[in-house]
Amino acid sequence: MGLWIPFTLFAAFMQSMRNAIQSRLSKEISTAGVTLARFLWASPVAAAYLLMLYQFDPVAVPSFDTGFVLTVAAAAVSQIIATALMVVLFRLRNYAIGVGLAKSEAVIAATLGALFFAAPLSPLGWAGVVIGGVAIWLMGNAGAIRELPLKTVMTGLGSGLGFAMTTLWVREASLMLDLSFPHSAAWVLLWVISLQTLMLLVWLAIREPATLLELWRRPKIVMLTSLISCLGSLGWFTAMSLESVALVKTLGQVEVLFTLAISAAWFKDKLGRRDLLGLGLIVLGALCVILA
Template sequence: METWVLITIAAAFLQNVRSAMQKHLKGVMGTTGATFVRFGFGLPFAFLYLVVLWQVVGRPLPVPNGTFFLWAVIGGLAQIAATFLLVHLFSFRNFAVGTAYSRTEPAQAALFGLIFLGEKASEGTLVAIAISVVGVMLISVARTTLSARTLVTSVFSRTAGIGLLSGTFFGLSAVAYRSASLALAPSLPAPDYMMQASFTLGFVILLQTVVMLIWIVLRERDELPRIAAAWKPAFVVGFVGASASFGWFMAMTLQQAAVVKVVAQVEMLFTFASSFFIFREWINRLELLGCLLIVLGVVMLVLI
């Protein structure tokens, strides 16, 4: 199995752990605070990975250029926007439908990859992406009332629009991160996907931390004491989140963002495994079918 596949699966597992812990934090602080923890408390670990690669392992630091800064800023801001839109969906009664459309991220990443990087996906890859996206959408709407009429009307609903826009920003951020990381390669003696990913992660998470901290200070200052009070679990979230992001960035340096994002859908399988084995929640037939489609799409990509 290729290196990027193993890295992606590990990152998906860590992201599932981080999401579960963020859900816990959301009980003691607001949505903005729980989102900030992902970046702010992950910052020390992102820099730690970079310092270890540089000082301990002895790998040279890349020299950033204008292309790197452009794509890194676009990616960082796009990810913040995507996360806020996704969280905003929870204020709607039928947020599950909107969430389903946000999961079109791999398909949109493929489109952005074609537009900005000239990356062309094979027919087999496009089919695998489509199968995986359908699987995730089935899971997202499996516990809603489904009919031909509701499916048609949901396409034109406000939640669908917000979900699609969220998926657009997530797809854009993935391609932007890959572009930023690849822009560092010419400044190194030889391509080094670990150093490129670590340097990109360090810059991006610093940018996101500063932007979100400014927002909290100006708009939601009451969140600061809540964040400070929960610093112990927040550090664990930061560590797991930074580790997961490091994995994503490495994988997207090695492989097209759209392809990585399809394999990353295995996170849904980890989520269902946790729900079934830990929380004893049953899975219905649509959810099971969605899981099988995700696995089929991932297997197709690995074998292509």
């Protein structure tokens, strides 16, 4: 079994937990505030992980050229936008369906990776992409076929596109560093999270200072969100430094299994037959990738 597989499964589990917490927090805090909660305390965790790696394997500190900085900056901005759209998505439909629509990320990443990032897929891999696309369409249409909720679908696709571009740029940044996979992924993680935290803090300090106070009043849930988010990103970034984004993100759709359990146990969400079919097809698409 490739080492990228356990990292991907770990990341998917952490992401499902983070999404659940963010969904609940979105009922109390603004979209920008919930987005910041994901990154606020993650930088110290990422820095500690990097220091730990250097204690066990003290390799040289890489140089960061302009291309690297621009790539991680693009990834940071893209992930902020994608996260904000996901928070909006939570308010449009229930938790499980919101996550399911945002998982269009896997389909988009596979397509863009094959077209622009030299990451082609096998026929079976493309079958997984097609199956995932059908699943997203089913989940975006809870009623009759002609009643497709365009706002929900477009928000989900926008979130998916943002996350897809983030992952593609993260992999590109990792490949720019002349380091082994754990160190390169850790450096990219620290750069991206630090930039995101700085940008959001400045934005909220100018536009929504009251939101910063609301986050300060909820230290436990904010710290938990940041910790789980950082662990999830660590898994994603490491997996993507080892394997193509298309394979990692398509396998990562097993997150829906964790999402279903959390949705039923925590949020008491009820899913229709079309929703369950869509979630099942997402899992089938992920299995196609494993077999490919």
